[in-house]
Amino acid sequence: MDIDTLLSTNAASGRVYLAANVALDHSAPGAECPLYFEALRRALEDEPPPFDTVQYADIYRNASDSWQWMAVSLITNAEREGDGAKRLWSLSACCDEPGTKKLLKHHAVDESQHALLYLALLDLTFPDTVDPTFRTELNQLSPHYALHQELFAVEGSPYAKNPTIDDFLQMNIAEIRTAIHHIMQRPAIAKHCSPDKRNRIELIQNSLLRDELKHVSYTALLIERIAAGISMDRLSQLFRRRFRDFNQITLDELGQGVFDCSVECCTKHSSCRPKIEPGRPVDVVNIVPLVN
Numbered sequence: 677m678d679i680d681t682l683l684s685t686n687a688a689s690g691r692v693y694l695a696a697n698v699a700l701d702h703s704a705p706g707a708e709c710p711l712y713f714e715a716l717r718r719a720l721e722d723e724p725p726p727f728d729t730v731q732y733a734d735i736y737r738n739a740s741d742s743w744q745w746m747a748v749s750l751i752t753n754a755e756r757e758g759d760g761a762k763r764l765w766s767l768s769a770c771c772d773e774p775g776t777k778k779l780l781k782h783h784a785v786d787e788s789q790h791a792l793l794y795l796a797l798l799d800l801t802f803p804d805t806v807d808p809t810f811r812t813e814l815n816q817l818s819p820h821y822a823l824h825q826e827l828f829a830v831e832g833s834p835y836a837k838n839p840t841i842d843d844f845l846q847m848n849i850a851e852i853r854t855a856i857h858h859i860m861q862r863p864a865i866a867k868h869c870s871p872d873k874r875n876r877i878e879l880i881q882n883s884l885l886r887d888e889l890k891h892v893s894y895t896a897l898l899i900e901r902i903a904a905g906i907s908m909d910r911l912s913q914l915f916r917r918r919f920r921d922f923n924q925i926t927l928d929e930l931g932q933g934v935f936d937c938s939v940e941c942c943t944k945h946s947s948c949r950p951k952i953e954p955g956r957p958v959d960v961v962n963i964v965p966l967v968n
């Protein structure tokens with residue numbers, strides 16, 4: 677299955693399993709992950725994600741009619757990508773296994789770049805909307821990581837540790853959810869952008885989706901490798917528990933019209949809280965009024 681299958685599906689549910697399949701086919705053709713897919717199937721059966729429903733897609737579509745909501749959503753995406761990059765940088769710095777360490781570093785660099793790409797989408801879709809000084813400040817949402825840079829663990833970060841299968845399961849779910857949000861975001865942005873910007877926007881969107889599917893794929897492969905050493909019941913139980921956490925976060929966010937985990941979200945959920953770096957101010961809410 678290719679990316680077009682995922683983009684062209686009319687079904688607003690069943691996309692989690694489809695996204696995982698497309699991710700593997702696209703980023704690791706020929707690779708098989710029977711343990712991962714069986715555990716995913718069981719988890720989805722017991723904990724069906726609200727972000728994989730028609731209702732969720734409808735709420736997103738209605739919210740995205742507002743250009744202000746859309747603009748803030750792009751900024752929130754940039755903020756989330758930048759935070760994800762920092763967490764991955766710490767995880768990579770403390771990873772014992774050289775191959776996995778390299779993959780995590782690549783992932784951190786990707787997410788760091790994604791923060792800037794979401795800001796580029798903001799510029800293209802809503803030109804001259806954001807105050808120039810504030811727009812310059814927004815560039816700081818990206819940590820600007822590059823592969824040649826030396827890894828370091830952020831002091832006090834809960835992610836300054838050797839990663840476990842539990843980390844890869846959480847990353848895998850988060851990446852699938854990001855891919856599904858990305859698919860909903862495409863037509864939403866198209867409602868607001870001028871026709872002359874569409875090609876450039878589509879190039880950025882293609883690059884973002886390819887990367888997110890790559891992240892789904894490599895975490896699935898890591899899960900598969902580690903899963904060979906544990907029972908299917910244990911793997912399914914872990915996957916189920918993490919879906920339950922993500923589902924609860926998603927439902928809580930829905931009430932606020934938010935569609936992705938942010939620093940603000942992490943302050944409110946015990947399952948999410950480890951993502952907050954100790955002492956870090958919660959600043960995402962300050963972004964909202966500045967683009968009005």
Ligand SMILES: [Fe+2]
Pocket residue numbers: 757786787790854888
């Ligand atoms: Fe990303």
Ligand SMILES: [Fe+2]
Pocket residue numbers: 787851854887888891
């Ligand atoms: Fe990602």
